[in-house]
Amino acid sequence: xxxxxxxxxxxxxxxxxxxxxxxxxxxxxVDREARxxxxxxxxxxxxxxxxxxxxxxxxxxxxxxxxxxxxxxHHGDRQLVPVLNKSYNNKNGPSRGKLVxxxxxxxxxxxxYIDDVLPTKQITKIGKKGEFWVALCEKAYAKLLGSYEIQDxxxxxxxxxxxxxxxxxxxxxxxxxxxxxxxxxAIMKDIMENNPEVVWARNAGNLYNxxxxxxxxxxxxxxxxxxxxxxxxxxxxxxxxxxxILIRNPHGRSYSSEWxxxxxxxxxKWRSVSSSDRKRLRKSLRIYG
Numbered sequence: 536x537x538x539x540x541x542x543x544x545x546x547x548x549x550x551x552x553x554x555x556x557x558x559x560x561x562x563x564x565v566d567r568e569a570r571x572x573x574x575x576x577x578x579x580x581x582x583x584x585x586x587x588x589x590x591x592x593x594x595x596x597x598x599x600x601x602x603x604x605x606x607x608x609h610h611g612d613r614q615l616v617p618v619l620n621k622s623y624n625n626k627n628g629p630s631r632g633k634l635v636x637x638x639x640x641x642x643x644x645x646x647x648y649i650d651d652v653l654p655t656k657q658i659t660k661i662g663k664k665g666e667f668w669v670a671l672c673e674k675a676y677a678k679l680l681g682s683y684e685i686q687d688x689x690x691x692x693x694x695x696x697x698x699x700x701x702x703x704x705x706x707x708x709x710x711x712x713x714x715x716x717x718x719x720x721a722i723m724k725d726i727m728e729n730n731p732e733v734v735w736a737r738n739a740g741n742l743y744n745x746x747x748x749x750x751x752x753x754x755x756x757x758x759x760x761x762x763x764x765x766x767x768x769x770x771x772x773x774x775x776x777x778x779x780i781l782i783r784n785p786h787g788r789s790y791s792s793e794w795x796x797x798x799x800x801x802x803x804k805w806r807s808v809s810s811s812d813r814k815r816l817r818k819s820l821r822i823y824g
Contacts (some may be wrong), residue, residue: 538571539633541650543678548664550683554656556592563706568655569630572667578628579668582606583615584764587669589787591660595686598676599785600760601694604668609765614699617644628671636675639700647675654683691760707772720778724766760785769816771807779816 551567552560557567583606590599605615617637628634632651637644657670677683679697694702711719761782769777771784779798797804803814 536633537633539650541648541652541678544565544649546654546665547682547684550677552652553682553684554591554593554654566654566656570655570658571651571660572629572653572658573596576630577631577636577664578634578671579619579621579666581666583619583668584664585783586787587666589660589669590785591656591822592686593673593683593686596760596785597689597691598673598686599669600762600783601698603783603785604762605698607762618698618756619672624668624671625629625682628667630785634671634675636672638697640679640697642700642779644700645679647679649675649678650816679810701791709715711815717778720766720768724768727763727766737798754793757782767816771804772809773807777804 544728546569546574549564550568552567555565583631585607590596590601593768597796608614620637624634624636628651634649634651636647638647638650638739639645651667651671653667653670653674657673661667673683673686676694677686678698680686691706695701695703696800704725706719708719732742761784763780764783765781767779767781769779773775782794793799796802808816
């Protein structure tokens, strides 16, 4: 059986550049190799897992953080069913090299057909579970938009819409006073308990080319999107309340540096709360990463 060839979307020079490390680009080094995974590869086994998502040099945090939020959510597998089309892709991707993803566009579910020819950099980043669903979903989204290059910067609200057909809501913390923020936090916490698909962006806007963003204080990157995994409150030994947000970097464990400020792993703040709260919160940290 001959393998499927997508005649509509071919990888371009700009695509390969968008997937290249800035240091290599500065030296004129671009890896232009593309190939198929070995036949019989795994598209996805079981449910989507946010730990499968590992952003590299392409500045598509705005897409991967939304995808990660959905993969993490207990609603996520159901919501990603039309996008990932698991039954078809598990069968036809590894055997025929043909996959179909579905994204919402102008309130319609649009089918995007691709072959499984991937830039070599996308193949080598496959995690230890050996599943290709993230890399192939990135390629399908690149085709929907027009190229990988176009993925290099964007707004999480658009990727959420393309993935769910839901109506995104933007909340800008800078628009609220310190007195209003606890109420906003309570509203967000209530939303998270029912629909935990939230992305947080530092210095939000069009997250253009976040790989060139400067590292910010305490290891949080400016112009970068993170998935929010959990919101919680805790009272310290002075009876002051603290609102805590647990976030996930789409770069994953391999490439991202951890938060080093208050309430980080080695922060003295942990000594200011009761042992029961400390145990409860640290259990969340172990569960969520």
